[in-house]
Amino acid sequence: MEIGPIFRSLSRNKTRSILLILEIAVTLAIVLNCWNLMMQQRESLMRPSGIDEKNIIAVEVQTFGPDYQDWEYRRQVVSRDVAALRQLPGVIDATPISNFPLQGGGSSLQAKPLGARDTALTRAPVYTVDDHMLRTLDLEIVAGRAFEAGDLRSEDGPVIMNVIVTQDLAEALFPDGDAIGQTIDTGSEEWPDIIVGVVDAMHTPYGGGPMESQILFYPGFASRASGMNYLIRTEPAAFDSVFSAVDGVLLESEPSRVVQVQTLLEIKGGGQVISRFSVQVLSTIIGLLLFVTTLGIYGMTSFSVTQRTKQIGTRRALGASQGAILRYFLLESLVVTLIGSALGLIAASGLDVLIASQMDSERLGPTVLATGILLLWSLAILATIVPALRASKLSPALATRTV
Amino acid sequence: MPMIELVDVTKNYRTDLVETCALDSLSLAIEEGEFVSVSGPSGSGKTTFLNVVGLLDTFDQGTYTIDGQDVSKLTDRAQSRIRNEKIGFIFQGFNLIPDLDVFDNVDVPLRYRRLPREERRERIVRSLELVGLGGRLKHLPSQLSGGQQQRVAIARALASDPRLILADEPTGNLDSATAAEIMHLLHEINEEGATILMVTHDAGCAAQAQRQIHLLDGRLIDYRPTEAPNIRLSQIAPVS
Numbered sequence: 001m002e003i004g005p006i007f008r009s010l011s012r013n014k015t016r017s018i019l020l021i022l023e024i025a026v027t028l029a030i031v032l033n034c035w036n037l038m039m040q041q042r043e044s045l046m047r048p049s050g051i052d053e054k055n056i057i058a059v060e061v062q063t064f065g066p067d068y069q070d071w072e073y074r075r076q077v078v079s080r081d082v083a084a085l086r087q088l089p090g091v092i093d094a095t096p097i098s099n100f101p102l103q104g105g106g107s108s109l110q111a112k113p114l115g116a117r118d119t120a121l122t123r124a125p126v127y128t129v130d131d132h133m134l135r136t137l138d139l140e141i142v143a144g145r146a147f148e149a150g151d152l153r154s155e156d157g158p159v160i161m162n163v164i165v166t167q168d169l170a171e172a173l174f175p176d177g178d179a180i181g182q183t184i185d186t187g188s189e190e191w192p193d194i195i196v197g198v199v200d201a202m203h204t205p206y207g208g209g210p211m212e213s214q215i216l217f218y219p220g221f222a223s224r225a226s227g228m229n230y231l232i233r234t235e236p237a238a239f240d241s242v243f244s245a246v247d248g249v250l251l252e253s254e255p256s257r258v259v260q261v262q263t264l265l266e267i268k269g270g271g272q273v274i275s276r277f278s279v280q281v282l283s284t285i286i287g288l289l290l291f292v293t294t295l296g297i298y299g300m301t302s303f304s305v306t307q308r309t310k311q312i313g314t315r316r317a318l319g320a321s322q323g324a325i326l327r328y329f330l331l332e333s334l335v336v337t338l339i340g341s342a343l344g345l346i347a348a349s350g351l352d353v354l355i356a357s358q359m360d361s362e363r364l365g366p367t368v369l370a371t372g373i374l375l376l377w378s379l380a381i382l383a384t385i386v387p388a389l390r391a392s393k394l395s396p397a398l399a400t401r402t403v
Numbered sequence: 404m405p406m407i408e409l410v411d412v413t414k415n416y417r418t419d420l421v422e423t424c425a426l427d428s429l430s431l432a433i434e435e436g437e438f439v440s441v442s443g444p445s446g447s448g449k450t451t452f453l454n455v456v457g458l459l460d461t462f463d464q465g466t467y468t469i470d471g472q473d474v475s476k477l478t479d480r481a482q483s484r485i486r487n488e489k490i491g492f493i494f495q496g497f498n499l500i501p502d503l504d505v506f507d508n509v510d511v512p513l514r515y516r517r518l519p520r521e522e523r524r525e526r527i528v529r530s531l532e533l534v535g536l537g538g539r540l541k542h543l544p545s546q547l548s549g550g551q552q553q554r555v556a557i558a559r560a561l562a563s564d565p566r567l568i569l570a571d572e573p574t575g576n577l578d579s580a581t582a583a584e585i586m587h588l589l590h591e592i593n594e595e596g597a598t599i600l601m602v603t604h605d606a607g608c609a610a611q612a613q614r615q616i617h618l619l620d621g622r623l624i625d626y627r628p629t630e631a632p633n634i635r636l637s638q639i640a641p642v643s
């Protein structure tokens with residue numbers, strides 16, 4: 001083939017090719033990493049939450065006044081509220097909860113097996129819920145037991161707590177085996193927590209990374225002086241009627257409150273805003289870069305065809321068929337693209353290391369690499385084929401034209 | 404059978420404004436081994452004639468056969484192959500590829516012929532030695548004088564052992580001493596058996612050919628089919 005002369009000819013025209021090679025390399029490095037991040041965001045968006053999100057109502061209650069400064073008072077209000085909500089026809093179950101899941105953040109802490117080094121610390125979203133949590137969220141115990149009434153705190157202040165973790169968190173903390181009965185340190189060695197139950201999968205968006213499914217549940221009457229949140233799971237048919245009945249039920253017992261009722265799906269939508277935005281931004285960057293680089297390759301080929309019409313005519317006179325001219329320009333652009341891709345791969349790995357050191361993300365994998373490179377090559381061929389076809393159609397008579 | 408035979412070949416150039424008849428019912432036969440010069444004033448159709456003979460351009464009417472083969476029926480690939488194997492081109496502007504060194508330039512037609520690497524190397528070195536440039540393989544065209552560049556171009560034309568050499572004003576861009584050297588080289592090539600068809604402005608160069616033809620407005624003037632026969636008289640067929 002013509003690779004040798006093409007390579008030598010390119011290397012005698014360095015300025016022309018080097019810019020394009022750099023453009024391809026930079027594009028590939030950025031596109032591959034953006035793509036990788038985008039796939040993770042998309043995966044996070046697509047991932048099932050593991051809870052019965054369609055049939056859950058989220059209630060946010062704002063409270064006012066000095067009474068609510070008192071923990072015991074709040075405990076009574078929360079107990080009364082959830083009892084009343086559970087009485088509503090069509091309600092499967094209800095629980096107080098410290099933060100709404102699926103809202104794209106919330107509260108998290110770092111946990112490690114008691115006595116382990118800090119390197120074992122694993123970040124986990126954390127929710128305080130009561131002993132009706134499993135049925136309300138539609139989670140299942142896969143090891144150990146559910147929360148019982150006795151697990152709920154009976155007074156404010158530090159105590160040793162029984163906790164439930166998701167299977168992913170159990171495996172992250174105790175990769176070698178049974179997490180049930182293990183003690184974990186969530187910030188105080190004096191007051192550790194004991195894992196009493198492991199639930200199946202749950203996933204909540206939390207800015208990406210594995211922590212989104214490594215979730216920790218505390219038992220309690222989740223409340224603050226400023227208010228409390230409830231989740232209510234209903235029969236599908238009763239969802240609307242429960243939805244409209246909620247604030248009446250809550251205001252009946254304690255009228256001086258503000259009750260905001262939402263569906264959990266609405267909350268989930270809000271929680272995905274950032275992820276959706278990231279996906280949009282990342283895909284726009286990818287699209288623009290690929291477009292500009294395709295244009296660059298098109299421009300270079302087009303320019304080099306226009307600049308070399310006489311040479312093309314001469315090559316035709318010396319025996320090049322139309323196919324040979326087409327091949328020549330495709331090969332030339334392929335050589336440039338290959339060199340650019342090789343540099344781009346090196347740059348992409350560097351960028352990947354940098355990103356991984358800054359955030360909790362997955363590393364570049366072979367799927368993203370292969371698709372990214374194939375896409376770029378297809379675009380390169382597409383960008384070359386039009387001017388290359390034009391070149392192949394040029395008349396051999398150009399060889400003898402004097403102007 | 405003449406190597407080249409044109410019968411009533413007509414070629415028009417159409418642009419938006421004008422239609423130029425560059426070849427007007429031209430009929431001509433050239434025998435293998437002849438050295439023919441084509442002269443005529445500027446715009447008389449010399450280059451067009453050479454393009455048609457070299458399969459670089461199409462024509463509108465008439466027939467053109469090379470070695471008995473009607474070229475208008477051939478595919479692009481077959482025509483390219485004839486140009487590659489039978490014809491060597493020499494141009495007024497040398498037409499070397501500026502990004503390639505002397506060796507690679509001479510290599511161009513040999514690669515299109517898909518010859519093995521060793522054979523290509525032998526042919527390149529042999530033909531460059533023939534034109535006296537055996538020591539300049541790695542030079543770029545820009546590092547050579549005009550005469551040297553034309554020698555490289557001649558070596559490139561010779562490397563594939565063509566039976567027909569087509570030259571369009573090969574000495575047009577050279578001083579007279581260099582032109583004389585190039586003419587000498589062409590004579591040597593002709594003596595080796597190659598047929599030469601040379602377009603030239605220069606009356607002195609034209610006079611060195613064994614047979615001269617003159618073009619005016621796309622037509623032959625003073626055309627005598629058997630003027631200045633040099634070899635194999637018996638093979639020359641009369642053309643009416």
Ligand SMILES: Nc1ncnc2c1ncn2[C@@H]1O[C@H](COP(=O)(O)OP(=O)(O)O)[C@@H](O)[C@H]1O
Pocket residue numbers: 416417418423424425443444445446447448449450451452
């Ligand atoms: N590509 C072209 N398009 C239009 N007219 C052309 C073209 N090439 C040549 N001609 C015209 O055809 C005529 C013959 O041109 P050419 O064969 O180049 O003559 P010569 O080589 O004898 O100077 C001229 O009138 C020229 O203007």
Ligand SMILES: [Mg+2]
Pocket residue numbers: 449450451
């Ligand atoms: Mg001319």
